[in-house]
Amino acid sequence: MNLHLVLAAPFVAAILGFFLSGTDAKSAQRTSLVLALIIAGISFPLIGAGMIATKAVTWFSVPVVGTEIKWLLTSDGVSAWLVALLAALVPATLLAAPRIVGDRMREFATLVFLMQGCMTGAFLSGDLLMFFGFFEAMLIPSTVLIALFGGRDRRRAAMTFLLFSLAGSAPMFFSIWWIGLSCQTTELSVVATRLTSQLDPVFRPWLFGAIALAFLVKLPVVPFHLWQADAYSEGPAPASALLTGVMAKVGLFGVARILIPLFPVEAARFAGVFVAIGLVTVLVGALLALQQSEIRRVLAFSSLSHLGLGLAALFTFRPEAISGVLLLMVAHGLSAAALFFLAGIAETWTKSSHVDDFGALASRSPLFAVLFSLAALASIGLPGTAGFVAELLLLVSVFKVYGIWVAFAAGITLILSAAYTLRLVQRMLFGAPALPSTERQDLSVSEALGVAPILVALVLFGFYPSPVLKAARADLLTRLPVASAVATEDAAHVAGR
Amino acid sequence: MDTIPLIHLQLLSAFLFVAGLATVLLRRNLFFVLMGVELMLNAANLSFLAWSRVQSGASTMEGQVSPLFSIAIAAAEACVGLAMLLAVFRSRESLDTDAYSRMKE
């Protein structure tokens, strides 16, 4: 499996995107959709590929100090699933976009591909500095997407998003620089082995904190969540879907893949703090969602709440938690994205994002209502959907380490999430129509085709989550894909054939 | 023949430089500012020449050639500077440097 191909494909698509028709949005959508499906076709086989890595090439070495920066792509179960999730959501994004972006489909598709490329890079990077490069680069297309296609207050939202992210990741750069100086390399698997011996234990908590900050802002958690609701509600809905569906996962992925493996001692030492932050996020997010009256702000705080639980569970270091977090990332990525897609489409009908301007969509737009309520039910973790299995595993792991009362606090989110989600469903789908309109508006076939597979996948993983659960190996938190180890696995793979 | 000690020449050069700098910083009249700049240049020239006398070998010439360059450049600078000064004075009716805070307007 060629990881370079997986990484290059979205960038190539972005370059090809410049040659799409700037005037004919339909044709631009068709072509970009084909490109997105090709990328998905390239990316999905990663899931079955297991632990793989490319040969590490020296990208450049820092003069004077001699630190070697490697160009190295690695993939294990977790990154493979996240790349696949991303590759699955991009076509749906393109299908859901036309009503929102109008004539500027070409620009939209190009930016989405760029974003996809950067995120894929972040998931596959085997080198800290490389990871940082992609981690920062993804800000550019996403900020432009918000600023270009967003709502009334889009400029401010884009700026807030950008500034928060930059402020969060600047300390991480410092931390990476320090690690590079001390370890003579930034290759993840090597750093993981050298870090404890090469770094002064006095400084390690600070470096740990600096990296953690970047991920906590990206996730985000309370109190770094202020950018989120603005960005998600002002940005174009399909882009918000990608932001919450995948980009927020980069934060969790970073915690699981980089922060904890590099700093196991500090992670264990400060685990209580992170669990507390996670739980506060869970509850505050849910309580804030209860107060919102704009659809996408409800969804934004709901994302905040769900991913907070993931953070809390990761710091229990239980094997169930790791599988659960991966499943949570997949489940939440799918359900939140579906909700954002649908919310964006509905907003074009009423030209409003306020829940009071909706109502009675169940009778006026039955197809929309069915898909929306299914996505909502998946998002509250109804048994039979992937979200349930994920939340069950996360709650179990929190329970096992911190006992019944902490599990109870985390579990309150089950009630609160039902409360705000069903409130949203009722206000949008049921009751009397807010605006008198006899016109029947419903999803177009292509929009429905974009969302329906997502929901099918959610139900499928609800009853048969094993493929996802197995991908998150129990030793994930300590083991990183190494080029040499991978070579033998590849050989075994070939021999197996 | 007694030579003037190096230190005396350097002190004079330093005095001239500080005098020029003070003129540049303290006088608001652009005319005096230009004169201060000339003074600073010439202070540097003097320093060059003084050093070249105590040096021996090939570097002696460098000490003597540098002032020639700087005199030529100073002459050119004075030309351009005075021409600009005239142009600015025509548009602003003032030689006060503090009045020139917005040159692009």
Added chain:
Amino acid sequence: MERFLWLVPALPALGFIINGVLSLAGSRTANGPSRGLSGFFAVLFPLVSFILVVKLHLDLQAAQESVRSINQNLGLNLAVPTSITQELWSWIATGDINLSFGFAFDGLTSVMLLFITGIGALIHLYSIGYMAHDRGFARFMAYMNLFLASMIVLVLGNGPVVTFLGWEGVGLCSYLLIGFWHHDNANGDAARKAFLVNRVGDLGFLLGLFLLWQIVGASTPLTYEAISAWFRDPANATTLATGGVAAMLTLATLLLFLGCTGKSAQIPLVTWLPDAMAGPTPVSALIHAATMVTSGVFLLARMSDVFAHAPITMQVIAWVGAATAAWAAITGLFQNDIKKILAYSTVSQLGFMFLAAGVGAFDSGLFHVFTHAFFKAVLFLGAGAVIHALGGEQDVRKMGGLVKKLPLTFAAMFAGWYAITGLPLGAGFWSKDLILEKVLAQGGPVLYGIALATAVVTAVYMTRLMILTFWSPSRVDHEVEHHIHEAPLSMQVPLWILGIGSLFAGFVWAGMMPGWDWFPRQFAYVVQPAQDLLVHGEHHGPSVLLLAGVGVGAAIAGILLAFGLFKAGRFGEHGTGELSGAARAWTLLWDHVHTVFGIVPTRIVSWILDKICQPLLNGIVRLLAYLVELVGLVVQWLQRSRLRVNLAMSVFGLVAVLIILARDLL
């Protein structure tokens, strides 16, 4: 046969999918999808499920019989098969957790499934007639099928987590069905309330399960069979006796019981059920009578081995059951909406079941579940027929005299009334007397007194319902009166069958007649060990016949009292308007408790977070931004004007650099 076990829930699920697609496909047509097609599928699949369950039941019995006869004939001691199981696939397997998705069919399941699928199929048939003129016919049928599928999964699951799938599934369906007429926001609110209140219970269920799992250890698979075996194993008795584990078990069982109170509408999670009356009538019947609300009692019986080891929890269950029974019965006296009377009556009867379970008579509780399924279904369906006949009127104060206009419906309702009041030989007579007997023997005179008083009140409000609806002079609006008609055949047939059931279903366990105990024998091996653990030795109380006499006396007293009150004009049948005063406060008692302890604090905290904390945090961030901006302004000011200032600064900088360099040189 065990290979087809999965078909029992899968068939109604298939019906759900077919009807769901039909509903969606037909949503653009003028009349909606074909009712015939939709109704056919909707009834067919539950019916096939029912037949399958009967077949499975007979198979299980035959297998048990054959092993028993082999044992007898050959003097062997082979293990009698207790269940038919099927493991479908590994569901959640990671870390310590290894859950399989599978079903187990044993005696308890078979009894539950027989009436769930049987009565369920009848209610489906009834809804064809009842919903015939509704635009959302296919959608309704889809929800009903999904409900049945979830309920079957709940009962058939091989472990608590699979049960939980059905547990939340029925919660979802009740949400969908209560909010079925979704154009009215009040229905949506009621639906949401049902879901949320149930979710509170569900959280209790999950947390209780976690604790239980911690007690039995990660090596014990989370199936009912393994859990029961663990608790029955004498080797674990010492573990259970230690203080920490005992306390944990008490907490675990209390939390599980909280789940039961949510699903079965017991105090304190009782409030959703009366509001759930917003849904169409067959929903009420299905939710209340046959299925959903009884799942709490089912779970208690299913986990009887666990609960039997937690005496404090058993006490709590008994008292909660008694309190709910009494509270709901009294509330039932004040109601004017025919469906609400029946709803509170259901809550009250459920209290009886929990009371029975709480004193350690799980089988008697289940017996009441069984008989109640018949008579409450017939009462609800009969009430539906009345409402149907009156064009949607639900207020008993605007009924009356219907005995002449709706004789068939009356006959069925009469059977239900006869059974629920506990008049001799009706279904409720057997089960209620059994419970009263067990409560006196195992729970003491106080609980018995409460239960007996509740039985009297039950007879009063049920007789009031019958008087106001059928026997009293007509108060029906004249316009409506002309259109009164008997329900169509598809509604009548279920009524007759269930009416006959209400009269005779009790004979499956006629306690006074030896040998008439088909019912408890079916699942004795599930609950008997727990019951034996709780009850030590024979109890010598008053004779069974005397107690039965007291029970019947209570019923007759209640009926006579009701007639007396009617004569005295105390039923307020000529009044109008809503409930008021003490009656209203009493009815809404638990709603107020929820509001004060749940809703208001949540609202306050979330308001504070949104309106105070969020702006405060925003302000801090803004402040930081302004500070940066301020520094920027200063720097900008320095950069812009003042040629001489700039020059001076560069000179200053130069000198500073020189000094630093010079210091290094020296």
